[in-house]
Amino acid sequence: MFDNLSEKLDKALHVLKGHGQITEINVAETTKEVRRALLDADVNFKIAKEFTNKVREKALGQNVLTTLQPGQLMVKIVKDELTELMGGDAEGINLSGDPSVILMSGLQGSGKTTFSGKLANFLKKKKTKNPLLVACDVYRPAAIDQLHVVGEQIGVEVYSDRENNDPVALAKAGVAHAKANGHNVVIIDTAGRLAVDQQMMDEIASIRDAVQPQETLFVVDSMTGQDAVNTAKAFNDVLNFDGVVLTKLDGDTRGGAAISIKSVVDKPIKFIGTGEKMDAIDVFHPSRMADRILGMGDVVSLVERAQEQFDEEEARKIQKKIAKNRFGFDDFLKQIQQIKKMGSMKDLMGMIPGAGKALKGLDIDDDAFKHIEAIIYSMTPEERATPSKLNASRKKRIAKGSGRTIQEVNQLLKQFEQMSKMMKMMQGGGGKKMMQMMQN
């Protein structure tokens, strides 16, 4: 996410490194580089200019006696300005209606249907919400099928009626169906076109007038940069929507749309899509995003994702097993499964401060655990439960079965052993002992 932009901003902010003082000259040089980085990221010229003017003003206005180094000070100013530009505080969605109606708008291919599913799944996880998805694309039967596939995947009901080709009537019927069947959230997926088109706009506006949604969300593909911003403006002029959903951020190395959209339409970005899977959705937090852009990671989101996947009962079971020295490879596999659910490795790495930069250029395999899994799957249940049984001939068999080398099998066993030791120490309140071990 935003790799190119992060790299360029990092270079720009390096200009001040080693300087003992903020001067007009070094600030001018830095802001010139920052502006270039923003323009390369496909940020609109006017926005980039205003941004750097503000940064310059703030930097020069700082008390020279500040305890921060000029380099650190500049990073802080850029971070604050980026946060402000992207919207300041995070804004949630309005779920006050009964049912609350959420209307999706956007061009075809922007990721509307996928996001409708992701949002339904996201809300469903909050146990008090029972969402209904409504298919209102009457022009493309495939779009209705797609929503049904998505609904099935996440276990959310989909309302559609292939006999009805009036999108307004369909949306109304969907809301009525929700009311009659105890759904407290209705997500309406509408038809998009390949380009901005008056008829499409009129149609969504009529649906909106008919169902009076609490939230009208505009979904846009962030990879389209300036086009995304222009499309947002066209939709907002007609719909006056409540918030933006930026999809495909996982493939967006530039970040221009994320940075510019708020200031152009004056509507907050509310969610981001970071992958094709149903759990690749995040609430948009401007300040966390600014941290990520500046390579500072996003530990808060990382912890939140871990918490989402955290299964208390499972954790208790594992604790017991560790205490009894019965933690085996099956448990290890389960833990890997949980980590995988948190997102792609590259995405997770980007959330660890400094890791993005350190791992730059490395091709992080999304299936980093594939080899480990192959090795474990080649073990017998008995071997998984009691790894100490793994003698030379068993290891050889496992290596052959998994298509990996003996060295890899040995390495995994060693890692497993270290991990088991560490977990046991943590359990025994031996945090101090563990710290000592890590320092050695």
Ligand code: GDP
């Ligand atoms: P719609 O026409 O607006 O309903 O768009 P779709 O939901 O059908 O999405 C179009 C394509 O984009 C599909 O192939 C999706 O899998 C893909 N897609 C949607 N959201 C994301 C995302 O956040 N990341 C990635 N990588 N792909 C996405």
